[in-house]
Amino acid sequence: MGVNAGPVTGQSRRRKDAAAEKSADNSKDSIRAHNERKILRAAELEFVRHGYKGTSMQAIADRAELPKANIHYYFKSKAMLYSRMLENITELWNSTLSEMSEHDDPAKVLTRYIRTKVELSMSHPDASKIYATEIIQGAPHLHDHLRKRTRQWMREKVKIIDSWISQGKMKPVDSTHLIFLIWSSTQHYADFNTQILTITNQLEFEQEDIDQITRFLCEVILGGCGLEPDFSVLTT
Amino acid sequence: MGVNAGPVTGQSRRRKDAAAEKSADNSKDSIRAHNERKILRAAELEFVRHGYKGTSMQAIADRAELPKANIHYYFKSKAMLYSRMLENITELWNSTLSEMSEHDDPAKVLTRYIRTKVELSMSHPDASKIYATEIIQGAPHLHDHLRKRTRQWMREKVKIIDSWISQGKMKPVDSTHLIFLIWSSTQHYADFNTQILTITNQLEFEQEDIDQITRFLCEVILGGCGLEPDFSVLTT
DNA sequence: GCTTTTCTTGTCTAACTGGTCAGGTTATTT
DNA sequence: AAATAACCTGACCAGTTAGACAAGAAAAGC
Structure with missing residues (x-):
């Protein structure tokens, strides 16, 4: 007793804030949208560190500063919450699948793609x-997503790169593996950031690092394709 | 009943086999060594698929075809088993940290390193x-390992690559990030094999793929460093 | 053959966790 | 202001799991 004394939470204030700051901004910036975002963000942090099974709903609740039962109010189950979080991520992922055509300049397109990644x-x-x-x-x-969307995307891009090659715009390299190389080398700075920061004895990446890494990757990868990186696109 | 009937297992046979096939081969190829290997291998398979917390000792036991209590007989705890498995892996990892000196030919050394990876x-x-x-x-x-061994290894290699650069043996590129690039691009074929195989609609990698990937990576990465890959070292 | 050590294994338990639920409060609508 | 809908939350339950343990079987040592 005593601990359970006050049912007078700051909830009403929180609701007003949410309603006030985004009055008619987004279609669904209700309490629901606000809390779902909070929970999804907390889930992301927990799932990354401890894996799916290693993350408890309680841990997510604690990080989101909500009672555990609330998480279940907004998301039917742990599996559902994880699914929703993963959907958000693949959506973000797909948003970077930039446009390119066989008439474009490979150096420009690849430089921009590497920078974006x-x-x-x-x-x-x-x-x-x-x-x-x-x-x-x-x-x-993600198996279905890979088999359909990603494979399709890959085929389109491979076709374009191959056309660049047959136009003599770049050295004949394996275009499929070129894309894998760009994916691996760029994502490495996210996935292995702990390793990289520890080895280089840094606490976090700075803008300077980002620029340097982008330039390095463009130089080596484009250079390996017989291209001169066009850094002018980096300032756009 | 009936299920628990026979305590007459095939254990005695198993022991004799182990003793026979490796009579005085390895220092410790006893029942212990044999079963530990079996368990460690099973643990690897389970931990990869389900993560640390998602893997139950029962699942490891089932895969190793041993009763669960046996796993605890050989490894005090789940954490201990995981630790031992991770040690084995980092040991395997370190074994590839090949030798190189500033007198070597960068093209030869890098080609060989990429192939090995x-x-x-x-x-x-x-x-x-x-x-x-x-x-x-x-x-x-692994934080300690990274802070000490890996960072030290990195500094040695960076020094050598920088000396190659100042000798004019290769283009001036950031040697630290060059190593990260080799790590990321090669390990990608292990870590993301599911993605790669799905996208390319393959069931498994073949020797041909391995050769092609090695050649591709050598061409692009070495090319980007102003080097001509020396594929003669690949046949050694 | 006897003793000691190593190995095997079914059973039990304490802790944890995903999910439910009923009874509440607050916001919204009419 | 009354009614309805949305939201909150402590308490509870059922299933799972790491680990302990004791009693035995096999192997090794003497």
Whole structure:
């Protein structure tokens, strides 16, 4: 007793805040949307550090500063919460699948793509890590996505790169593996940031690092394709 | 009843086999060594697929075809078993930290290093995946190793590559990130093999793939460093 | 053959965790 | 202001799991 004394929480204040700050902004910035975001963010942090089974709903609740039963109010089950979080991540992932055509300049397109991927790795390392963990464990939730959307995307891009090659715009390299190389080298800075920061004795990445890494990767990868990186696109 | 009937297991046979096939081969190829290997291998398979917490000792026992209590007989606890498995992996990892000196030919050394890393990714994907998962989750068990051994190793190699650069043997690139690039691009074929195989619609990698990947990575990465890959070392 | 050590294994337990639920409060609508 | 809907939350339950343990079987040592 005493601990359970006050049912007078700060909830009403929180609700007003949410309603006030985003009055008619987004279609659904209700209490629901606000709390769901909070929970999804907390879940991301916990799932990254402890894996699916290693994360308890209680831990997510604690991090989201909500009672555990609330998590179950907003998300039917742990599996559902995880699914929703993973959907958000793949959506974010797909948003970077930039446009390119066979008429474009390979150097420009690849430079821009590498920069985008590096920036995403720096801004959303946890998203990348959860995606990576999912693939490492055999892609149980993403197999369909890979077989359909990703494979399709890959074929389109391969076709374009191959056309660049046959136009003599770049050296003849294996375009499929070129894309894998860009993926691996950029995502590495998210997934392995602990290793990289520890080895280089840094606490966190800075803008300077991001620029340097982007330049390095562009130089080596594009150079390996017989291209001169076009850094002018980096300032756009 | 009936299920628990026969305590007459095939254990005596198993012991004799183990003793016979490796009479005085290894210092400790006793029943203990034999079963420990079996358990460690089973643990690797389970931990990769389900993570630390998601793996039950029962699941490891089932895969190792031993009663659960036996696992606890050989390994005091789950944490201990995991630790031992991780030690084995880092040992395997360190074994590839090849020798190089500033008098060597960069093209030869890097080609050989890339090949070694690709081959290791293909032969031990699970080891790579467990290592990756460990780093992704913040390297709780490997932080010390990274701060000491890996950082030290990195500094030695960086020094050598920088000396190659100042000798004009290769283009001036960031040697630290060059090593990260080799790590990321090669390990990707282990950690993300599910993704790669699904996208390319393959069931498994073949020797041909391994050769092709090695050549591709050598061409692009060495090319990006202003080097001509020396594939003659690949036949050694 | 006898003793000691190593190994085997079914059973039990204490702790944890996902999920439920009923009884409440607060917001919204009419 | 009354009624309805949305939200909150402590308490509870059922299933799972790491680990302990004791009693025995096999192997090794003497």
